[in-house]
Every structure is written in structure tokens, then in C-alpha cells.
Amino acid sequence: xxxxxxxxxxxxxxxxxxxxxxxxxxxxxxxxxxxxxxxxxxxxxxxxxxxxxxxxxxxxxxxxxxxxxxxxxxxxxxxxxxxxxxxxxxxxxxxxxxxxxxxxxxxxxxxxxxxxxxxxxxxxxx
Amino acid sequence: xxxxxxxxxxxxxxxxxxxxxxxxxxxxxxxxxxxxxxxxxxxxxxxxxxxxxxxxxxxxxxxxxxxxxxxxxxxxxxxxxxxxxxxxxxxxxxxxxxxxxxxxxxxxxxxxxxxxxxxxxxxxxx
Numbered sequence: 725x726x727x728x729x730x731x732x733x734x735x736x737x738x739x740x741x742x743x744x745x746x747x748x749x750x751x752x753x754x755x756x757x758x759x760x761x762x763x764x765x766x767x768x769x770x771x772x773x774x775x776x777x778x779x780x781x782x783x784x785x786x787x788x789x790x791x792x793x794x795x796x797x798x799x800x801x802x803x804x805x806x807x808x809x810x811x812x813x814x815x816x817x818x819x820x821x822x823x824x825x826x827x828x829x830x831x832x833x834x835x836x837x838x839x840x841x842x843x844x845x846x847x848x849x850x
Numbered sequence: 851x852x853x854x855x856x857x858x859x860x861x862x863x864x865x866x867x868x869x870x871x872x873x874x875x876x877x878x879x880x881x882x883x884x885x886x887x888x889x890x891x892x893x894x895x896x897x898x899x900x901x902x903x904x905x906x907x908x909x910x911x912x913x914x915x916x917x918x919x920x921x922x923x924x925x926x927x928x929x930x931x932x933x934x935x936x937x938x939x940x941x942x943x944x945x946x947x948x949x950x951x952x953x954x955x956x957x958x959x960x961x962x963x964x965x966x967x968x969x970x971x972x973x974x975x976x
Contacts (some may be wrong), residue, residue: 728920729927733857733960771891771909779914780930781907783897787918788907792933794854794963801855801962803929834859836927836960837920 729787729807730808732817732819736800738827744793744800747772753823754789755781758827763806763814786811791820805836854963855913855933858943860893862926864953871905873898879949880908880915887941912937917946926950926963931962 741781743749751770758765763784770780776796782789787805802812802820813833828832869875877896884891889910896906902922909914913931920926928946930939939959947955 728923728925729918731859731927734963735963738924766897766905767895767907769895769907769909771892773911779892779909781893781895781909781914781916783895783905783907785899786915787905787927790907790914790916790931792855792913797854797856797963797965799963799965801857801913801931803931805916805918805927805929832960836859837861837923837925839923839925 725838726842727835731805731834732813732838734802734831736826739798739824741795745776745795747778755833757816757819760819762811851964852968853961857960858939860928860957862952865950866923870919871902873904876904876926883942883945885976888937934950
């Protein structure tokens with residue numbers, strides 16, 4: 725089977741709570757992690773919750789990164805979904821895990837878009 | 851174990867290609883699917899690719915929905931991630947699958963944020 729994409733679901737525990745509650749910093753880390761992997765940024769949308777927590781997404785040409793944080797638990801749920809062979813989602817995942825000062829991470833890679841025949845990916849942009 | 855969230859990874863095949871290439875329509879279907887599940891919309895960001903394909907995200911108070919479409923393959927990769935017990939991610943997933951006129955879907959639910967003790971969710975907004 726041929727897959728269109730690779731999707732990492734990362735459970736990131738033991739992070740610095742102050743980092744996880746800083747919306748601007750989280751946004752920067754997520755964007756930088758995408759760039760570190762060589763992705764092209766298309767859209768960025770983040771939301772700060774009260775009393776705490778941040779949710780956000782970085783849409784990239786190659787698919788997306790998302791994050792939801794629970795500072796009170798030191799926990800972040802991160803997804804890194806990339807299409808094509810040009811970039812490696814683990815590069816972004818490893819980058820942000822380091823920046824969050826995580827103590828423990830469990831991550832699973834899931835193949836997305838399975839086809840019998842080889843398939844192409846979106847390659848150009850508006 | 852107690853989970854913070856439920857995350858559906860849906861592989862949606864045999865969709866109407868015209869729908870999958872219509873960015874505004876995709877956005878409306880994704881937002882409506884979130885509303886159909888009872889979610890609160892926080893951020894919406896979509897991107898149209900050339901020559902075809904749409905990527906987008908709906909950030910909700912309860913986490914997010916994302917989509918990436920390949921009209922040429924009739925395929926859409928959809929994620930519906932919800933936290934808490936108030937809404938059911940399958941309500942959104944079933945809604946959008948119907949709207950895309952999908953012929954075949956494979957979907958997996960993954961638990962996110964596992965803790966030994968019961969855990970709370972983000973409940974309020976800025």
C-alpha cells in the first residue's frame with residue numbers, strides 16, 4: 725500500500741507549565757518546529773484559554789501541526805501531519821519536544837491516505 | 851486510565867471531487883459539522899491549493915477539526931479531536947462524511963492525554 729501522508733500523534737508529558745501557558749511562545753515554537761522540518765507555512769491560528777491552556781494550528785503546504793496544552797498537567801497533545809517525502813514529521817516533533825522541556829513523550833506514527841497504486845501529493849500553492 | 855480527549859482519524863474515500871475542491875464549501879461543511887456536534891468555534895483557517903486540494907482547520911473550545919483533500923483521488927483526511935464529555939466527535943465525523951457523499955470511510959478513535967487520576971478539561975474562554 726502507498727500512503728499519502730505520515731501523521732505523528734504525540735503525547736508530551738512533564739513539560740514546563742509556564743511555557744505551555746504562553747500563547748505567543750507556543751505559536752513561535754510550533755512555527756519554528758515546522759520551519760525546522762523544512763515545511764512551508766500557510767496559515768497560523770492560535771487561541772488562549774482562561775484560566776489556562778493554549779490551542780493552535782499551523783497549516784503547512786505539507787498538511788498541518790496542531791497543539792493543545794494543559795499547563796496545570798504539564799501536558800501537551802501535539803499532531804504533526806506531513807505529506808510527501810520532502811520533509812520528515814519527526815524533525816518537527818523532536819524540535820518542539822525539546823523546547824517544551826518535556827520529561828516524557830509517547831508518540832505514534834499513523835499512515836494516512838492508503839492506496840493500492842502510487843499516489844502523488846499537492847505540490848504547488850496559490 | 852483517564853483520557854482528556856477523543857481523537858478520530860478518518861480516511862474518507864470516494865467523495866465528490868467537486869466538493870473536495872471547493873474551499874468555501876469545505877469550510878462551511880467543517881464549521882457546520884463542528885456546530886452539529888455542539889462545539890464552540892474559536893478559529894477557522896483554510897487554504898486552497900493549486901491546481902487542486904484544500905487544507906483547513908477549525909479550532910474549537912473542545913480541541914480541533916482538520917481536513918486535507920485530494921479531489922483527484924476523491925479522498926479526504928479528516929481529524930476530529932474533542933475534549934471532555936460534552937460533545938461526541940462522531941457526530942461531527944458522521945455529518946461531514948454525509949456531506950462529502952463518501953462511498954467508503956475507515957476511522958479510528960484514539961484516546962489522548964492519559965492519566966492515572968481523573969483529569970479536568972478546559973472549560974472557559976477568553
